[in-house]
Amino acid sequence: MFERVALVHYHEIGLKGRNRATFENRLRVNLDSAVADLTDARCYRISSRLIVPMSSVADADELLDRVAAIPGVSYVGDAFITARDIGEIEAAALASLANAEPGGSFAVEARRSNTDFEMRSHDINVAVGQHVGERTGRRVDLGDPDVKISIEVVQGSTYVYSRRLEGVGGLPVGTAGKVVALLSAGIDSPVAAWRLMKRGAVVVGVHFSGVPHTNDLSVRLATDIGHVLERHEGLGRLYVVPFGDLQREISLKSPPSLRVLLYRRLMLRVAEAIAVREGARALVTGESLGQVASQTLDNIAAVDPAATIPVLRPLIGTDKNEIVAEARRLGTYEISIQHHDDCCTLFMPRMPATHATIAEVDLAETDLDLERMVSDAIASASYEDFRCPAYRRAEHRRRPGKDAPADEEAAG
Numbered sequence: 001m002f003e004r005v006a007l008v009h010y011h012e013i014g015l016k017g018r019n020r021a022t023f024e025n026r027l028r029v030n031l032d033s034a035v036a037d038l039t040d041a042r043c044y045r046i047s048s049r050l051i052v053p054m055s056s057v058a059d060a061d062e063l064l065d066r067v068a069a070i071p072g073v074s075y076v077g078d079a080f081i082t083a084r085d086i087g088e089i090e091a092a093a094l095a096s097l098a099n100a101e102p103g104g105s106f107a108v109e110a111r112r113s114n115t116d117f118e119m120r121s122h123d124i125n126v127a128v129g130q131h132v133g134e135r136t137g138r139r140v141d142l143g144d145p146d147v148k149i150s151i152e153v154v155q156g157s158t159y160v161y162s163r164r165l166e167g168v169g170g171l172p173v174g175t176a177g178k179v180v181a182l183l184s185a186g187i188d189s190p191v192a193a194w195r196l197m198k199r200g201a202v203v204v205g206v207h208f209s210g211v212p213h214t215n216d217l218s219v220r221l222a223t224d225i226g227h228v229l230e231r232h233e234g235l236g237r238l239y240v241v242p243f244g245d246l247q248r249e250i251s252l253k254s255p256p257s258l259r260v261l262l263y264r265r266l267m268l269r270v271a272e273a274i275a276v277r278e279g280a281r282a283l284v285t286g287e288s289l290g291q292v293a294s295q296t297l298d299n300i301a302a303v304d305p306a307a308t309i310p311v312l313r314p315l316i317g318t319d320k321n322e323i324v325a326e327a328r329r330l331g332t333y334e335i336s337i338q339h340h341d342d343c344c345t346l347f348m349p350r351m352p353a354t355h356a357t358i359a360e361v362d363l364a365e366t367d368l369d370l371e372r373m374v375s376d377a378i379a380s381a382s383y384e385d386f387r388c389p390a391y392r393r394a395e396h397r398r399r400p401g402k403d404a405p406a407d408e409e410a411a412g
Helices: 017-034 057-068 086-097 121-136 188-198 217-230 244-253 256-278 297-306 320-330 358-367 370-380 406-411
Strands: 003-009 044-046 049-053 075-082 105-112 147-154 157-166 178-182 202-209 235-242 282-284 382-385
Touching (some): 017 044, 017 057, 057 157, 086 121, 086 157, 178 188, 178 256, 188 202, 188 217, 202 256, 217 235, 235 256, 244 370, 256 282, 256 370
Parallel strands (some): 178 282
Antiparallel strands (some): 044 049
């Protein structure tokens, strides 16, 4: 019988010129990691495509789903490999229909990467179409078929498939450096982190919890979100920073209307300290222009100077309905809508400023020992690692905990 494989196509990688091989190899490594428990063989390249072998037909659906979820994949075909023989190609076309959606009409689309094959693409279409029609009774519809049989003659073999899963597109994680994303348990920030993964960045998450002034439910939900993002091989680590006491300190020493902005500025400073440790080049937030009081242009401008590295806001021009739709597709929405108390609602003022200035927030911070506060936050942080083959771990000798604070490890 025919060998069955996942035939992976990509788009943006094909435009990378002399760097293309680097991008292809990164995608190959990420795919190997994603399906390591489902196949005994490694992914390999053939003529602008990647092949993921299947060890068990019983795992085919799961393997295809995992492959389609990896950034860099344009689409994946559930393919049979045959020789360059029209009889075998016809038989594989019939076999492939068993894996496709049911329907009455079909079309055949053949492509040759090797022009030394004696049959032209049109001739293959006609021969296979006639054979399938006679054997199945299905009718040919070239305009809007229920099923399309794709045939690709590549190098010494032919790949035939009727089932195709759309991928997430983008670039392979690990081709665009590392970023630190402020990751709440809400709807927006996971989507922002996901968008950076799709552009090839390795993401390190930082979750600020309201502990000890709230329970740790937001931490558990953020971890659950981390496991969803892990499916895409893009989240390397999630830091958890207990932030409640620091917020309380700010609330006691600062003007109520500026509290939220001072929280945000301290978060950026802590996230940047983690970025320095991790070798990350930018911070990422889930802010959308005008969505809440802290996200006006004036307030964003007042918060940004707290960081010395770029702050990326991939959702800045996206409305809430669009973000919710993307969160649903990503699989984080149902986690994020669970009721929880987090640091975003802790010690909130009744009337937060909507048009603060940099001078106002600078003045409000004069009574705060910012260096010590950042140090306290880093010392209390813990972390969890996730499966991400492109992630290069910071030099820690052991997991932070009560007996091994994060800043002590960094010095060790």
